[in-house]
Amino acid sequence: MDRNELFEIANSWFLEQDWTPHAFQKETWNAFLGGKHGLLNAPTGSGKTYALWFPIVLHYIRTHPEYKSRHTKGLKAIWITPLRALSQEIKQSAERIVADLELPMTVGIRTGDTSAKERSRQKNTMPDLLITTPESLQLLLSSKGYDKIFKNCSAIVVDEWHELLGTKRGVQMELALSRLKTVCPNLCIWGISATIGNLEQARQVLLGPTSKAYQDSVLVKAKLNKKITVKSVIPKEMETFPWRGHLGLRLLHEVVPIINNSKTTLLFTNTRGQCEIWFQKILEKHPEYAGIMAMHHGSVAKETRLWVEQAIRNETLSAVVCTSSLDLGVDFAPVETVVQIGGPKGVARFLQRAGRSGHQPGKESVIHFLPTHAMELIEASAMQKAVRNAEVEDRIPYLNSFDVLLQYLTTLAVSDGFYPEEIFPEIKQTFCYQALSEAQWQWLLNFLVIGSQSLKTYDEYKKVEVESDGRFKVNNRGIAMRHRFQIGTIVGDASIAVRYQKGGYIGSIEEYFISKLTPGDVFTFAGRNLEFIRVKGMQAHVRNSTKRTNKVPSWMGGRLSFSAQMSELLRQELYTAELEPSKQSEEIKALAPMFAKQREESIVPKPNEFLIETFKTRDGYHHIFYPFEGRGVHEAMSSLLSYRISLLTPITCSLAYNDYGFELLSDKPIDIQNVLDNNLFTTAYMLSDLQKSLNSNEMARRKFRDIAVISGMVFTGYPDKGIKMKHLQSSSQLLFDVFKDFEPDNLLYQQAYTETFEHQLEEGRLRMALERIAEQHIQWKQCEKPTPFSFPIITDRLREKLSNEKLADRIKRMTKILTK
């Protein structure tokens, strides 16, 4: 069958559904059937699944002309999704095509939710089309004879690649692909990504910069001109609108008309805790929503989540309070309106959420931005501009993640073993390890086999063994079992299942929260008031309670930083505060009372001014700096500056930062004039000072946590299996100290520092920010009390510490925390 005939099959299928294929879909079919690899840039809900399922199926028809009478069993294509929640949806669309075209193909899902029975059935006969997650794919690589499973696989699609890129799961994917390229000789590799700043690089990372696949690939862009309207919810009484906070409940009443005027509304919150609170509070004020409003976040039981998703499609819900758990995948046609509560911290994410609404052709997407504190109105205004100019952030891919590589090598050693001379060139082809040196490679192999770089006689280290033919293999069943449990690079705090005493599963909560509860305490979770009874194994038992409570579990989550472009827009927006009202946006106009308050004590900086504020409260001496450069840069700058100050005088301070500025809080005042006279904002020796500053605070130590778990150094036990491995548990913190004292040249220990630099601190942007400050006039304001600008920063509880004072001296000024 030639390509035109194949296209005819697809076209007529679309016609039967009363659809017409988009240009990007046809383009993708063409490229795929022409044997190209590629990256498809298309938003959620645009028909991207059909853009790739179809050519996969058509390719099968082409290579198996008698497909209706003769079917060869076995895996033919893999679809990778970052969220297991999406797998059902993808399966349905694949099954629809297969059924309508009367193909004898089977479609299967394999994720962490798949039962052991189903998994072993799949081992015997793999489905023709397999939908799975990056972790489950790694698990397949850890099973014996995996090469036979993949042998005839002709296509792999990595969906939502932008979500994986810039994470270690992305690195895991790069490694799996590097292996599959060898194992499956005719593999066609495709990625699907929403719009991000570095799409070209995304393709390079997916396929490998020096690979043949990359040379032979295309980037297909869906040009769907969707109109997005951003509306800010502007508080009517600005005078009483809070200066800080992250909940935004003050504007709850403004949300009600939005919900009432629209068929289905999604309310996006930034954290699961915030989600719980909003759900609770809306119901409290508007009990009439009971039954037509629901909640959706990652810790709610899967059944409940699926029910909510189905109910959105059936149009039986008018509002859903949710978190990023509804960001991806699943297409919800009935959603008319989206409300974003609090800053989304990213244009890409904001666009993605906006795109959740108005799915019908020709309809516009409407998103309401609801600020949680006054300063966020500036963000709202800047966000509108960013959406207009589509200023989307980059996702920075990882380089040299030794932890993921060690995990991967162990995976291969667990299954069939590996030969270094075969694997090394594969790994060198990936983006992440393109610069891996022979010496580093040797280090990693030594680490796996002898657990160090030199052999000691009394040592009993055991992990990977080298067999007589040079094959690296794990022969110990215990090690293999522990490794399989550990596969996966998303690291969270240990989570505890929350159940009713009779057994109903409600969801999971971080152990940290449960550990603070005493029996009888009532907390809100999954929209219910629950009384805590006891912890048994890795389960928390609860019963329903009618008591009111304000205890809401918190989940640690990453905080994102503004991109350079977004920070620039934010500054431009802020500078308009000094213009006449006719040149200001609605949001800035509304902020006039806050700006007035700010000017009472301090100033609203102009483009050529750099503002520093100092004041004292009962918390201590506050020193606040406002570069308006985004969280990441502020984190780095605060670390750098506090380190440089500590060289002038012994000091202990705690650091806090947000997207506007940063604070050094100390128990003694810092002489700002001294800081300026000594030119502490200089770019000279920036890198080495920054490096040294990291030794005196905890950033790298925190990064090491993930590294220790991923590389298999710290064993977390099997929480959901209830198996505790107490005798093998240690904290990554202890391990960090041991490395620091005994093996500072350990690559994993060093990786913690490199990652802090490259991924968190954004060295390049820091330099540019310092250069900008050098050209500005410094405005140091000694204030009597906190200013509106400073409020969100000084109330931030998540802080870094830096100290070069003698501990004994500090302790003399401290008191113990007593039981009340």
Added chain:
Amino acid sequence: MVLNTTIQKQTFTFHPHGGLLWEEKSMLLISDVHLGKVSHFRKFGAAVPSPAAQKNFILLDEIVTHFQPFQICFLGDLFHAALNKEWQLFENWVAKTPSEIILVAGNHDIIAPEKFESVGIQIFKELCIDDFLLTHHPEERTGFFNFCGHIHPAIRLQGFGRQRVKLPCFFKSKHQMILPAFGEFTGNHTLTPKKEDEIFVIAEGEVLKI
């Protein structure tokens, strides 16, 4: 600076490594050394740097040289897990250490008593000396002051400027003193003291009373 405290008319001197000398009896109390932990981890495939195993013996040597006690009493969890090659290092250490060594067994001490006895270490479930009770797990018994370990106690301190530190400590309540974990590569557990409790923290090579 040497810090000591008087309990039931007996004098106890602190050491920043986490030991306590009972002056009148010349008995050094040490708890939760967790020897063999590093090797245990390595045996199970976690490459903890092996020189860390040596560190415990260096610390033990230092504290023994400092006090030169007649007796050393380990308050449990001397060994982290089953027998491994760190036992050899321990045997060597016992052989060259002139003090008499006894062990109050803890929950981690699963190595056979005969093994300890073969190097001249006597094992007890608990020890009553005068009106002092030496155990691994904290215990309350009328008429006795209890020395114990097991908890790996630490406390949090706070100060002006939102300063906070967490430090390992000797935790003394009315009838009890919980010793900090002596070993390298052992964690700790934060306790919240009551008003009447006395806390002695270990801070950069010093013991300080809070």
